[in-house]
Structures are given as C-alpha cells and as structure tokens.
Amino acid sequence: MDDYAGLSDTELAAVLRQYNIPHGPVVGSTRKLYEKKIFEYETQRRRLSPPSSSAASFSYRFSDLNSASVDSDMYDLPKKEDALLYQSKGYNDDYYEESYLTTRTYGEPDSAGQSRGFRQSATSLPDADTFHHQVRDDNLLSSSEEECKDRERPMYGRDSAYQSITHYRPVSASRSSLGLSYYPTSSSTSSASSSSSSPSWLTRRAIRPEKHAPGAGLGHDRQVPLWGQLLLFLVFAIFLFFVYYFMQAEEGSPF
Amino acid sequence: MTTSQKHRDFVAEPMGEKPVGSLAGTGEVLGKKLEERGCDKAYVVPGQFLVLKKDEYLFREWLKSRDCFGYAFL
Numbered sequence: 001m002d003d004y005a006g007l008s009d010t011e012l013a014a015v016l017r018q019y020n021i022p023h024g025p026v027v028g029s030t031r032k033l034y035e036k037k038i039f040e041y042e043t044q045r046r047r048l049s050p051p052s053s054s055a056a057s058f059s060y061r062f063s064d065l066n067s068a069s070v071d072s073d074m075y076d077l078p079k080k081e082d083a084l085l086y087q088s089k090g091y092n093d094d095y096y097e098e099s100y101l102t103t104r105t106y107g108e109p110d111s112a113g114q115s116r117g118f119r120q121s122a123t124s125l126p127d128a129d130t131f132h133h134q135v136r137d138d139n140l141l142s143s144s145e146e147e148c149k150d151r152e153r154p155m156y157g158r159d160s161a162y163q164s165i166t167h168y169r170p171v172s173a174s175r176s177s178l179g180l181s182y183y184p185t186s187s188s189t190s191s192a193s194s195s196s197s198s199p200s201w202l203t204r205r206a207i208r209p210e211k212h213a214p215g216a217g218l219g220h221d222r223q224v225p226l227w228g229q230l231l232l233f234l235v236f237a238i239f240l241f242f243v244y245y246f247m248q249a250e251e252g253s254p255f
Numbered sequence: 256m257t258t259s260q261k262h263r264d265f266v267a268e269p270m271g272e273k274p275v276g277s278l279a280g281t282g283e284v285l286g287k288k289l290e291e292r293g294c295d296k297a298y299v300v301p302g303q304f305l306v307l308k309k310d311e312y313l314f315r316e317w318l319k320s321r322d323c324f325g326y327a328f329l
C-alpha cells in the first residue's frame with residue numbers, strides 16, 4: 001500500500017479514474033482513504049487467478065453477491081454490501097441484470113413478479129448510488145410493514161437480500177424513522193434519481209394505498225371496528241343496569 | 256431511535272462555530288484528539304463528507320480513522 005504514497009495527487013486521481021472508481025478530489029484529508037481504496041481494489045484483483053482482471057473482479061463480485069444473499073439471515077451485511085455496491089457503481093447495467101437473476105433469497109410466488117422486478121431494475125439504474133439508497137428505504141419500509149404478504153411489489157433480487165435486515169441500523173441520520181410518513185422525506189433525499197427510477201418508486205407507492213384500502217374497512221388495526229366497540233360497550237352497560245335494577249327489585253319488597 | 260440530549264442540543268440550532276466535541280457521539284477523548292488534529296469545529300465533519308463527494312462508505316472510514324487531515328499517516 002505504500003507504493004501509492006509515492007504518487008502525486010494527480011497521479012492518484014488518474015489511477016482512480018483508470019479503475020473506474022468514483023472519487024472526489026484527492027486532498028490531504030482524502031488521500032489516505034483513496035490509497036486504501038485502490039489497495040483494496042488491487043487485492044481483490046490479485047485474489048483471482050483468471051487472466052483478465054476485469055472478468056476476475058466481475059466474477060468475484062458475482063460470487064460475493066451470492067454469498068451476501070445467502071447470508072441474508074445474518075445481520076452483518078451492511079459493510080459488505082456497502083463495499084460491493086460501491087465497487088459496482090462504475091460498472092455497466094449488464095452486471096446488475098445478472099446479479100438480480102441469481103440473488104433470489106425469497107421464493108417468488110410467481111415468476112412474472114420476478115421478471116417484472118427484473119425489468120424494472122434494469123431500467124432504473126442510471127444512478128446506482130441513489131438506487132442503493134432507494135432500495136434501502138424500501139426495505140426499511142417493507143420490513144416494518146407486511147413483509148410476507150406484500151408480494152405484489154417488484155421484488156428485486158438485492159431487495160430480498162436487504163429485506164431480511166429488519167434490525168439494520170439506519171444508514172444515515174435521516175433514516176431514523178420507519179413508516180408511511182417516511183415516503184416524502186426519502187423521496188426528497190433521493191431527488192437526484194432520474195425519472196426512469198421514479199416510476200418504480202411511484203408504483204411502489206401506488207401499491208400501498210391499494211393494500212391499505214381493504215384494511216381501512218377494518219378500522220385502524222382493530223379486530224372489531226370502533227363503532228362496534230362502542231355499541232358493545234353500550235349494550236353491556238345497559239345489560240348491567242338491568243341486572244342491577246332487577247336485583248334491587250328483588251332485594252326490595254318482593255311481589 | 257430516540258436521540259440523546261446532546262444530539263437534540265446540536266440539531267436545535269445551526270451549528271455555527273460549535274466545537275467538534277459538541278457532536279453527538281464525540282466524547283471528551285475523541286473531541287480532544289480531533290482538535291489536536293485540526294478538526295476543531297463541527298462544520299469540518301460535514302465538510303469532509305462533501306469533499307468525499309457524499310460517499311457514505313468513505314465517510315464512515317474517515318470517521319473511524321478519527322484522523323482529520325491525514326496527519327496520522329504522515
């Protein structure tokens with residue numbers, strides 16, 4: 001890792017660009033971080049024996065994604081996924097399509113749903129970073145709501161891997177609350193996403209009201225509706241009153 | 256996730272010239288270390304996030320390294 005210290009800032013930036021690593025300015029505070037990043041990237045490349053380094057890193061991330069989805073029951077994924085997503089940021093959409101095909105931790109009820117999600121995932125990746133945030137948002141939300149029942153939502157492969165992280169620590173300070181009210185804030189944080197990604201977002205939003213419409217008839221998470229409860233209460237109160245009245249009558253002068 | 260009193264104090268108003276030790280999560284030791292290394296004001300932290308082009312992963316690495324301007328590695 002120390003051989004990178006010999007490079008000047010501009011040379012380091014050139015190396016980062018060569019490896020297609022998205023980066024910011026190489027400044028005193030950031031230099032060490034980018035050196036470490038290049039070091040990690042190169043160790044990944046060296047780990048694999050295949051001749052072409054690009055194919056090697058491709059398959060490495062591939063298998064890593066699979067292992068990430070397999071280990072979805074374990075909750076130590078965030079770091080690995082961060083690194084994976086970060087590396088895969090600069091790569092083309094073909095890689096993403098293949099990864100979604102293979103990472104299916106949840107059994108899909110119908111393959112149509114999967115293919116729908118697949119097509120949506122292929123189209124909604126202009127900006128992988130915001131997508132990454134979106135997926136996290138969706139998963140935080142979906143994990144809090146009916147997770148198993150909500151099959152209609154487009155199931156991304158990576159989405160299912162994230163869904164198991166129900167206790168995932170919020171990624172940033174803004175993600176501290178879960179619930180429907182969270183939609184507006186999350187959509188504002190992902191405002192940089194392009195229009196093609198927002199339809200998938202909107203379709204998700206549309207599904208929720210549908211799901212809640214039949215639920216609204218039940219009346220706000222109660223088994224018995226509110227008016228029914230009041231009615232029952234009144235009936236019970238009247239019944240008790242009558243019992244008391246008749247008991248009083250018995251205690252009184254019997255006829 | 257309930258916020259601590261320190262966090263609430265910090266977000267109650269613009270950070271202005273608040274010292275870095277007033278950030279929720281920075282205790283005395285860390286605050287002093289950061290001040291020694293040059294990050295004596297709270298606004299340096301979001302500044303660093305922006306310099307890293309809002310890359311969360313790198314930002315977290317930077318926070319963990321507890322080193323502000325690369326001094327520890329010189």
